[in-house]
Amino acid sequence: MNHPAHRCLVLLVCVMAGMTGTPAAADTNNSAPEFQVAPRTSAFDSSPCEGCHEDMEPNPKRRVLEDAPHFPEVQHGPADIWCTTCHSLDNRRSLRTLSGQLVSYDESHIICSQCHASVYRDWQYGAHGKRMTGWQGRREILNCTACHNPHTGPDQRPRRPEPPPGVRIDLEHQHQHRMHHRNGPTWERHQPAESEDADVSR
Amino acid sequence: MTLLHFFRDGLRAMFQGGKGYWTWLALLFALIAIGCWYYIIQLQQGLVITGMSDQVSWGFYIANFTFMVGIAAASVLLVIPAYLFHREDVKRVVLIGKAMAVAAVITAILLVVVDLARPDRFWHIIPFIGRFNFPQSMLAWDVVVLYGYLFLNLLIPFYILFKHYRGLQPKLAAYLPFVVITIFWAISIHTVTAFLFSANSGRPFWHTALLGPRFLASAFVSGPALIIVSLLLIRRYWKFQIGQAVINMLGIILMFALYTNLFFVGVELFTDLYNETDHAASIRYLYLGLHGFDGLTPWIWTALVLNSIAVLMLSIEKLRHNIPMLVVACGLSTVGIWIEKGMGFVIPGFIPTPTGEIFEFTPTFPEVMITVGCWAIGALVFTLLARAATAIESGDCVHQSLARDSR
Amino acid sequence: MSRDKKSKPSDPNQVSHSRRSFLKGISTVTAAAGSTAALKPAWGGSSLGDALGDFFQDQYQRMTPEEITNALERIERKAKRKFGRDITAENTPPIEGVVFGYALNISKCKGYRDCVSACVRENNLGRGSQMEYIRVVELDKGDRNLDHADHYYNHDLVPQEGKEYLPMQCMQCDDPPCVKACPIDATWMEPDGIVVVDYNWCIGCRYCMTACPYSARHFNWSEPLVPSEELNPDTHYLGNRPRMKGVVEKCHFCIQRTRKGQQPACLEACPTGARVFGNLLDPDSEIRYILANKTVFRLKEDLGTEPKFWYYTD
Numbered sequence: 001m002n003h004p005a006h007r008c009l010v011l012l013v014c015v016m017a018g019m020t021g022t023p024a025a026a027d028t029n030n031s032a033p034e035f036q037v038a039p040r041t042s043a044f045d046s047s048p049c050e051g052c053h054e055d056m057e058p059n060p061k062r063r064v065l066e067d068a069p070h071f072p073e074v075q076h077g078p079a080d081i082w083c084t085t086c087h088s089l090d091n092r093r094s095l096r097t098l099s100g101q102l103v104s105y106d107e108s109h110i111i112c113s114q115c116h117a118s119v120y121r122d123w124q125y126g127a128h129g130k131r132m133t134g135w136q137g138r139r140e141i142l143n144c145t146a147c148h149n150p151h152t153g154p155d156q157r158p159r160r161p162e163p164p165p166g167v168r169i170d171l172e173h174q175h176q177h178r179m180h181h182r183n184g185p186t187w188e189r190h191q192p193a194e195s196e197d198a199d200v201s202r
Numbered sequence: 203m204t205l206l207h208f209f210r211d212g213l214r215a216m217f218q219g220g221k222g223y224w225t226w227l228a229l230l231f232a233l234i235a236i237g238c239w240y241y242i243i244q245l246q247q248g249l250v251i252t253g254m255s256d257q258v259s260w261g262f263y264i265a266n267f268t269f270m271v272g273i274a275a276a277s278v279l280l281v282i283p284a285y286l287f288h289r290e291d292v293k294r295v296v297l298i299g300k301a302m303a304v305a306a307v308i309t310a311i312l313l314v315v316v317d318l319a320r321p322d323r324f325w326h327i328i329p330f331i332g333r334f335n336f337p338q339s340m341l342a343w344d345v346v347v348l349y350g351y352l353f354l355n356l357l358i359p360f361y362i363l364f365k366h367y368r369g370l371q372p373k374l375a376a377y378l379p380f381v382v383i384t385i386f387w388a389i390s391i392h393t394v395t396a397f398l399f400s401a402n403s404g405r406p407f408w409h410t411a412l413l414g415p416r417f418l419a420s421a422f423v424s425g426p427a428l429i430i431v432s433l434l435l436i437r438r439y440w441k442f443q444i445g446q447a448v449i450n451m452l453g454i455i456l457m458f459a460l461y462t463n464l465f466f467v468g469v470e471l472f473t474d475l476y477n478e479t480d481h482a483a484s485i486r487y488l489y490l491g492l493h494g495f496d497g498l499t500p501w502i503w504t505a506l507v508l509n510s511i512a513v514l515m516l517s518i519e520k521l522r523h524n525i526p527m528l529v530v531a532c533g534l535s536t537v538g539i540w541i542e543k544g545m546g547f548v549i550p551g552f553i554p555t556p557t558g559e560i561f562e563f564t565p566t567f568p569e570v571m572i573t574v575g576c577w578a579i580g581a582l583v584f585t586l587l588a589r590a591a592t593a594i595e596s597g598d599c600v601h602q603s604l605a606r607d608s609r
Numbered sequence: 610m611s612r613d614k615k616s617k618p619s620d621p622n623q624v625s626h627s628r629r630s631f632l633k634g635i636s637t638v639t640a641a642a643g644s645t646a647a648l649k650p651a652w653g654g655s656s657l658g659d660a661l662g663d664f665f666q667d668q669y670q671r672m673t674p675e676e677i678t679n680a681l682e683r684i685e686r687k688a689k690r691k692f693g694r695d696i697t698a699e700n701t702p703p704i705e706g707v708v709f710g711y712a713l714n715i716s717k718c719k720g721y722r723d724c725v726s727a728c729v730r731e732n733n734l735g736r737g738s739q740m741e742y743i744r745v746v747e748l749d750k751g752d753r754n755l756d757h758a759d760h761y762y763n764h765d766l767v768p769q770e771g772k773e774y775l776p777m778q779c780m781q782c783d784d785p786p787c788v789k790a791c792p793i794d795a796t797w798m799e800p801d802g803i804v805v806v807d808y809n810w811c812i813g814c815r816y817c818m819t820a821c822p823y824s825a826r827h828f829n830w831s832e833p834l835v836p837s838e839e840l841n842p843d844t845h846y847l848g849n850r851p852r853m854k855g856v857v858e859k860c861h862f863c864i865q866r867t868r869k870g871q872q873p874a875c876l877e878a879c880p881t882g883a884r885v886f887g888n889l890l891d892p893d894s895e896i897r898y899i900l901a902n903k904t905v906f907r908l909k910e911d912l913g914t915e916p917k918f919w920y921y922t923d
Contacts, residue, residue, distance in 0.1 A: 126896075162725055168255040248831045256828055260815065327793050402786070557758065
């Protein structure tokens with residue numbers, strides 16, 4: 001879709017913009033609606049990478065990073081990736097594309113888009129992710145990493161839900177929540193019955 | 203002036219009676235008082251004192267309303283033989299039938315009023331002053347047909363009774379057009395009430411074309427049953443002449459209506475349960491229970507049994523012509539239809555909800571007492587109107603000029 | 610954007626309604642004066658004047674701007690008496706060229722019910738009466754039959770394995786059966802597509818509730834109780850202004866927020882970003898993208914109600 005040189009130019013602009021701390025507006029994929037992404041580079045102020053990496057030799061060998069204050073290894077689904085797939089060895093304050101172009105942390109979605117193209121398109125157009133501003137006017141959306149940690153695996157973890165609906169005042173005694181005895185999935189009906197009732201246990 | 207005498211003498215006739223009559227009136231007044239008491243509590247606290255919920259948002263009041271509209275419509279079964287077939291013996295009692303129609307409509311309207319959560323905003327429904335969503339809303343249609351029916355059933359008896367009171371003959375040409383209108387209007391009040399329910403395409407239990415016919419069939423059971431019992435009581439206790447042929451005619455109508463009703467029940471059960479879809483959830487809940495919830499199954503099966511016994515009794519001529527047996531059959535079928543139309547029809551329309559939730563309904567004691575109060579008002583209206591009508595029709599209550607002349 | 614701004618108040622006591630804070634102070638003072646402070650608030654929390662004003666109040670669509678202003682002020686006075694809080698009741702009109710639509714990604718819904726509780730707080734729903742505009746049900750994956758839905762799931766953790774979650778609320782149908790059913794036009798569809806209720810006009814017959822195929826309409830069986838400190842003071846006449854017993858209410862797409870360009874409270878609360886809201890008439894909107902490019906469906910499509918609430922999947 002994007003010619004590599006074209007993208008390089010865009011990324012360069014992004015990187016420069018990233019260094020100034022103001023995120024750029026839209027992609028050159030000009031049918032996507034304009035949006036802004038909450039910047040992340042301010043995190044550098046509290047934990048600058050050079051603090052440790054200035055004195056360390058860059059080591060591209062794939063290994064488990066023992067003694068490191070950040071993720072020792074990467075679990076990114078079935079994908080075969082390691083730290084340096086996305087992080088630049090030479091410029092710690094940058095990410096990198098598969099072809100080595102530098103990308104600002106403020107534009108980390110570009111990294112994700114390399115593999116997750118269809119979700120990326122949905123995200124650009126608003127079918128994925130959350131619009132943080134009003135439904136019209138200026139559109140600010142969250143970076144992928146605001147919800148998804150690329151190092152440890154997908155999604156939010158299960159948690160306790162808010163309480164179930166109440167029952168009308170004075171009718172609480174009447175309502176008894178009985179589990180439905182549902183028909184199981186179709187294939188279960190063609191199998192010989194198991195020793196215990198499969199559906200009641202649900 | 204004569205008109206005032208008519209009302210004065212009529213009122214006097216209403217409250218003339220022996221110990222038995224006054225005991226009956228006292229009982230009704232007591233029930234009305236209790237109903238009023240609980241209604242005041244309902245006005246203060248809201249409908250939370252009933253057993254209704256978001257899931258079952260219409261309960262005992264509307265269940266009884268539905269039954270009452272059926273009773274009101276059934277007076278047409280006397281009107282047609284009296285005025286279209288010129289049966290004099292039926293003409294003698296048709297006004298009693300109209301008194302029952304008036305009483306039933308008033309009770310129905312009262313039940314709707316007690317079901318309204320904000321009766322203090324009653325004026326909102328008055329056409330032109332408020333905002334009346336006619337003809338789109340079926341509830342607006344129901345308001346129109348019920349008040350119109352009330353008006354017709356007051357107008358015609360008033361005309362006839364006022365004429366008889368003055369010793370005159372009512373002119374057929376004057377009231378026959380209204381009679382014809384009343385016949386069609388009677389059918390329409392119950393059809394419109396059926397449409398009130400069947401219009402809801404989100405509730406498959408109600409969303410059937412059979413609902414109009416079912417309502418009329420059940421109305422033609424409960425109506426004649428109540429009329430027969432009332433006529434027998436009036437004949438016995440008020441010494442008012444009523445030909446047995448009238449009772450027999452009503453008994454046969456009752457029998458055919460019961461057969462029709464049972465046939466309709468069978469048709470519904472087959473249509474819903476043969477190739478069962480989700481649309482059958484309510485009827486399954488009603489007759490067989492659903493997912494462990496079966497609060498209504500004893501009721502509906504009782505109704506079916508009562509109606510079956512009643513129709514068998516009525517099919518045997520010897521039993522149908524036997525007064526005590528006839529009364530039993532009328533009682534069984536009235537109760538059967540009341541169950542079927544109330545809890546067997548209104549409540550299951552809400553179970554399960556359109557989003558699949560099963561939440562049952564039980565009327566509370568205040569809810570029942572308010573309903574009984576409305577019934578008592580209806581019974582009182584019927585008693586008083588029938589009392590005055592029979593007094594005038596039997597010649598006991600006539601204008602003083604006639605009474606003087608006859609001496 | 611205000612139909613609610615008056616040019617010339619005819620009565621010095623009747624201040625033209627706006628929600629700037631300094632005018633708030635003025636309106637409270639004049640409200641107190643206007644309600645003849647000598648009379649005790651006995652009429653359901655109103656003064657006699659306010660109670661009569663309420664009684665004779667016309668249906669919303671027939672009220673003049675002045676009548677609406679008076680009604681709004683009555684609402685504010687009553688809230689002050691009942692809750693001891695200053696609230697603003699507004700009548701923000703619909704935005705031209707906007708018809709709202711909502712889409713919900715059921716692949717993302719985890720059944721947290723955060724939307725349910727956010728709505729309760731934003732819209733001043735009665736707490737004791739347990740009213741909730743949104744109902745999230747749990748379904749087996751692959752079985753979207755609502756008769757099999759569990760409305761009362763209460764697991765320690767959600768999402769449960771093998772389950773899907775389906776939040777339901779008022780679908781703001783384009784052909785709403787409830788609007789047809791109401792005998793007094795107490796509910797209708799506004800130009801921006803929201804189906805609203807005039808709570809001061811409703812007589813509580815509940816016919817609209819029987820007509821709704823989505824169990825979306827709810828009733829105040831008793832007086833709705835909102836703890837005074839939790840009351841949301843930014844209200845709209847057709848939306849989250851404090852309601853009373855005996856009237857119907859339902860989701861109104863947070864009309865007090867959305868008519869000002871804000872997102873509905875349920876959308877803001879959802880942590881997974883499953884909800885999308887916007888203008889159906891804007892071809893570049895997020896919702897239009899979803900409707901054109903994702904697998905969408907609506908509930909009970911066969912009923913012809915034309916909901917403006919869609920569901921989609923990843």
